[in-house]
Amino acid sequence: MAVQTAEKAPPAPKRSAGGAPEKRGRKRAFGFDRKVTPYLFVIPFFVVFGVFGLYPILYTFWVSLHDWHLVNGELGFVGLDNFTELFHDPDFYRALRNTLSIFVISTFPQLLFALGIAWMLDTKLRARSFWRSAVLVPNVVSIVAVGVVFSQMFAPSDWSVSNWLLSLVGLGAVDWPANVWSSHLAISVMVIWRWTGYNALIYLAAMQAVPRELYESAELDGASRWTTFWSVTVPSIRPTIVFTVVISTIGGLQLFTEPLLFGGVNGQEGGSDHQFQTLTLLLYKYAFVQQNSGYASAISWVLFLLIALMAVVNLLLVRRISSTR
Amino acid sequence: MAAKSTARAERRPGPLVYTAMALLVLASLFPLYWTFVVASNDNSVIGQSTPPLVPGGHLFDNFSRVFDSVEFWIAMKNSLIISTTTAVSNVVLSTMAGFAFAKLRFRGRNLLLGTVVATVMVPTQLGIVPLYMMITKMGLFASVSAVILPSLVSAFGVFWMRQAIDENIPDELVEAARVDGCRLIGVWWHVVLPGVRSTASVLAMFVFMTAWNDFFWPLIVLPPGTGGTVQTVLSQLAAGYFTDYSLIMSGAFLGVLPLLVLFVAFARQIVSGVMAGAVKG
Amino acid sequence: MGTTRIVRGARIFATCGAAALVLTACGSNSGSGGGDITLTVADFGGFGYDKLIKDYEKSHPGIKVKEKVAQFDPHHQQLSTQLAAGAGAADVVAIEEGYLPKFRQSKDKFVNLADHGADKLKDRWLPWKWEQGVTDNGKYVLGYGTDIGSLAMCYNTELFKKAGLPTDRDKVSALWTTWDDYLGVGHKFVRKVKGAGWYDTDQNLFTAIMNQTQYGFFDQDDKFIGDTNPKVKEAFLQAGKDAKKLSAKLLAFSPQWSAGIKKGAMATIPCPSWMNGLIETAAGKENSGKWDIAKLPGDGGNWGGSFLTVPKQGKHPKEAAELAAWLTAPEQEKRLFAEVGALPSQPALLKDPAILGKTRPFFNNAPVGKIYGDSATALQPNYRGSRDGDIRPGFSNALIRVEQGKQSPEASFNQAIKEAKKALKLG
Incomplete structure (x- = not known):
């Protein structure tokens, strides 16, 4: 657009007629350029976000106030009935519990491992770029492939890789999808496997920014490596840790692919007793399998508010941390 | 410059760190390796009491x-x-x-x-x-x-x-x-x-x-x-x-x-x- | 500088423009290029169409056919979104009998095959099969029947021998007239043989028993009767009551199920004809001759079998209808019976000596034509409600819970009823 206008706007300036008219035309084009082009630069983002991000989220609320069938359309205004029903739905609370449980089981070990790995990477390792890339490899593998492969490794048969490993140390086979704890563990392993290296690199970046003098003075004080790690390293990178917790929270609350694939056929049910059905699986089930858009939209909104709440809590935490420092 | 780099010099990793890192990398690569192993074997290796751990020669058959x-x-x-x-x-x-x-x-x-x-x-x-x-x-x-x-x-x-x-x-x-x-x-x-x-x-x-x-x-x-x-x-x-x-x-x-x-x-x-x-x- | 700048600037926009063009180009789904027509056939596996398709392409120059295979439930779920969206469906789509009533309600989205000469073909099929595929008193023909699934019991002769049970198929059939007899033999079996289940999974047992009843989850007014129809609970408890002891606990049609067949993890599998091919593939050549087929306890019944439909949104309805008719023509159904075990749904074929005399080497040369064909002509198909497909997964899960030892059969059944009612709330 800008190019065309600028090219055509000057009404056939005669080159021979001296600089004046050309300059004026140019100036006008320049003014347009200065005033309008910045908006043209930023507008695509706002259009895309508005149309495909904000509008659907707001519209979700409208849908949630109706009986609404995905295919047959709106079937009548019901006010907050969908929400009332949701808050009396044991499936919702179970999904909430499952989501939080898997989130906790996957996030905390993951971040602890990541800290440890970052600490090891933050040394004079030989071939350091090899190590750094190697820990990132799982993150490149698609979640679907992770889900497919790990679901086979955690298959409920005696001959699956996981049960074979258990048998090596003399333990019996586990029917992984059958129980709450074992299914949550299996799903968490997928999450941990995929994200630990990524978080380790983020911590590594933060650790490298820690002034070395802090370490030196700690060493002079005769602190062991262990104490140095906890008293110097971790406090210095606290904001980064909070950042990773925030990111993991947002991702964790929307966990979908891993449990879906772990569930196999009719994976949206999250196991025979919904023992690993997460909130997003529930959302998917109601939206696209049962085609109950109204109810699904209510789930969306609750999930949305939950994430917002978590974000605010995290934000407050960050504030407190920065003010105490 | 030299002084600065010693100031920045990190701890020198001992063999323990290398071992831990190596184990870690093995753990991150094992699922991929195992995927390759199963992908390159034919289905008859499945169900044995020990899972297949060595690649076979059927990769391209399976791909097709x-x-x-x-x-x-x-x-x-x-x-x-x-x-x-x-x-x-x-x-x-x-x-x-x-x-x-x-x-x-x-x-x-x-x-x-x-x-x-x-x-x-x-x-x-x-x-x-x-x-x-x-x-x-x-x-x-x-x-x-x-x-x-x-x-x-x-x-x-x-x-x-x-x-x-x-x-x-x-x-x-x-x-x-x-x-x-x-x-x-x-x-x-x-x-x-x-x-x-x-x-x-x-x-x-x-x-x-x-x-x-x-x-x-x-x-x-x-x-x-x-x-x-x-x-x-x-x-x-x-x-x-x-x-x-x-x-x-x-x-x-x-x-x-x-x-x-x-x-x-x-x-x-x-x-x-x-x-x-x-x-x- | 000035000109190059403008030219370069223009080029930037040209590239952005090109990106936009790519978008729109992709938006309009790629049609057929040149004179060739490409038809797609979507099914959920086990149809055995790949060889037939190659022959069709040979005898119909200018037509290319592609088969798309998806999982059973997602296949049908996706079809309903594709129909609603008016895009994305294949030219010829297989719909299983359990899901057909649901799609009968949106018949407008399908080509009425009566407009493409279906009436002339009507006599090909068993009357009950034909009826399943039509609506509006037979005026609207939704689909052509593929196979049917009359029932039998596949059994592993090696495991029977180990348990001291007879292996001859007539003697095996004589072991059980009722399901209680069958379970009784099962208890004897598991006492003798360790490390193998009597049946593969209670899910398949339940489906088989349900298919022997006239009405299951819905009555003919499409009202849910799963909670009041005693047959449903009976079937559920029959399948579930001894599952902890007798079942090999292999999720139906999962990779573990296949591996279990290969390893000989179960002695029996209730098997409709189309399952023969699945068992044979799963077991592998090394197990050829180790399996056989006997009679199922109880009455005859039908499990599965599909219809080929032509969604209206396709670009070549005429060619698609022709292909669907061809794939379900007697010659092809005959071939499919030989190749994958899909039992023809056509009376002429069921009397055909070539079919009746057909034996299957893998199943110890069992006369599959006779075993399956005999019961097919007389059978009473189980009535399906329009939302059968929506509640089935809940009952499958309930049976899995029983096998996993999470719940008693009674409690699990009650939960399944509750979930079914919830699933039926809207729509």
Whole structure:
């Protein structure tokens, strides 16, 4: 657009007629350029976000106030009935519990491992770029492939890789999808496997920014490596840790692919007793399998508010941390 | 210089660290190795009391069976179109917006920038029901456009590019170009893009990988059976009447391969991108 | 500098423009290029169409056919979204009998095959099969019947021998007239043989028993009667009551199920004809001759079998209808019976000596034509409600819960009823 206008706007300036008219035309084009082009630069983002991000989220609320069938359309205004029903739905609370449980089981070990790995990477390792890339490899593998492969490794048969490993140390086979704890563990392993290296690199970046003098003075004080790690390293990178917790929270609350694939056929049910059905699986089930858009939209909104709440809590935490420092 | 480097010198890792790291890398690579092992064996090795741990010679047989049983090529083509288009559009649109936010003065700039920052964390996939309705109304169901449109540009990309442009492009350079008579689009092309080339290419790579691995939204608007993407087609292999482990794992391996190749080629940039993102985030 | 700048600037826009073009180009789904027509056939596996398709392409130059295979439930779920969206469906789509009533309600989205000469073909099929595929008193023909699934019991002769049970198929059939007899033999079996289940999974047992009843989850007014129809609970408890002891606990049609067949993890599998092919593939050549087929306890019944439909949104309805008619023509059904075990749904074929005399080497040369064909002509198909497909997964899960030892059969059944009612709330 800008190019065309600028090219055509000057009404056939005669080159021979001296600089004046050309300059004026140019100036006008320049003014347009200065005033309008910045908006043209930023507008695509706002259009895309508005149309495909904000509008659907707001519209979700409208849908949630109706009986609404995905295919047959709106079937009548019901006010907050969908929400009332949701808050009396044991499936919702179970999904909430499952989501939080898997989130906790996957996030905390993951971040602890990541800290440890970052600490090891933050040394004079030989071939350091090899190590750094190697820990990132799982993150490149698609979640679907992770889900497919790990679901086979955690298959409920005696001959699956996981049960074979258990048998090596003399333990019996586990029917992984059958129980709450074992299914949550299996799903968490997928999450941990995929994200630990990524978080380790983020911590590594933060650790490298820690002034070395802090370490030196700690060493002079005769602190062991262990104490140095906890008293110097971790406090210095606290904001980064909070950042990773925030990111993991947002991702964790929307966990979908891993449990879906772990569930196999009719994976949206999250196991025979919904023992690993997460909130997003529930959302998917109601939206696209049962085609109950109204109810699904209510789930969306609750999930949305939950994430917002978590974000605010995290934000407050960050504030407190920065003010105490 | 020497003094400084000793000041920066990290601890020297002992053999313990190397062992731990080696074990770790083994753990991260084992699932991939095992995928390859099963993919390269025929199905008869399954069900033995010890799982197969050595590659066999059936890799290409299994690959061709995957190609026969699911439409892998179409899915591959769709995934390539989606990932490439979104990568290019993200770079173009993010650097443009980032340029405006970093270097240009216009009314409402701070407010708009604040809006961008505020939207970084908005989980837009929660609007999936209306989004689906919209896409169907537009007649885009089962087309790659349905997957591409919502991810043409992201708040994260805009924010990241704004930072990169702010840090790497001196104001004087922009001014000089303008005095030279460049219009803004020219400045963007001649000064901004070359100036943040490396960050922009990392952004492109990230967008490409994210788009390649995306699953939730494509599953809904471009499901297998309508062409699908590599990921949605892959998810098909996992269960149902496809009961052949070698087939499943061959599919998984094929789905991972392109990104592994990309990763091996650009590992350094990707690693630096993750680490840079950390500092900025 | 000035010109190059403008030219370059223009080129940038040209590239952005090109990206936009790519978008629109992709938006309009790629049609057929050149003179060739490409038809797609979507099914959920086990149809055995790949060889037939190659022959069709040979005898119909200018037409290319592609088969798309998906998982059973997702296949049908996706079809309903594709129909609603008006895009994405294949030219010829297989719909299983359990899901057909649901799609009968949106018949407008399908080509009425009566407009493509279906009436002339009507006599090909068993009357009950034909009826399942039509609506509006037979005026609207939704689909052509593929196979039917009359029932039998597949059993592993090696495991029977180990348990001291007879292996001859007539003697095996004589072991059980009722399901209680069958379970009784099962208890004897598991006492003798360790490490193998009597049956593969209670899910398949339940489905088989349900298919022997006239009405299951819905009555003919499409009202849910799962909670009041005693047959449903009976079937559920029959399948579930001894599952902890007797079942090999292998999720139906999962990779573990296949691997279990290969390993000989179960002695019996209730098997409709189309399952023969699945068992044979799963077991592998090394197990050829180790399996056999006997009579199922109880009455005859039908499990599965599909219809080929032509969604209206396709670009080539005429060619698609022709292909669907061809794939379900007697010659092809005959071939499919030989190749994958899909039992023809056509009376002429069921009397055909070539079919009746057909034996299957893998199943110890069992006369599959006779075993399956005999019961097919007389059978009473189980009535399906329009939302059968929506509630089935809940009952499958309930049976899995029983096998996993999470719940008693009674409690699990009650939960399944509750979930079914919830699933039926809207729509």
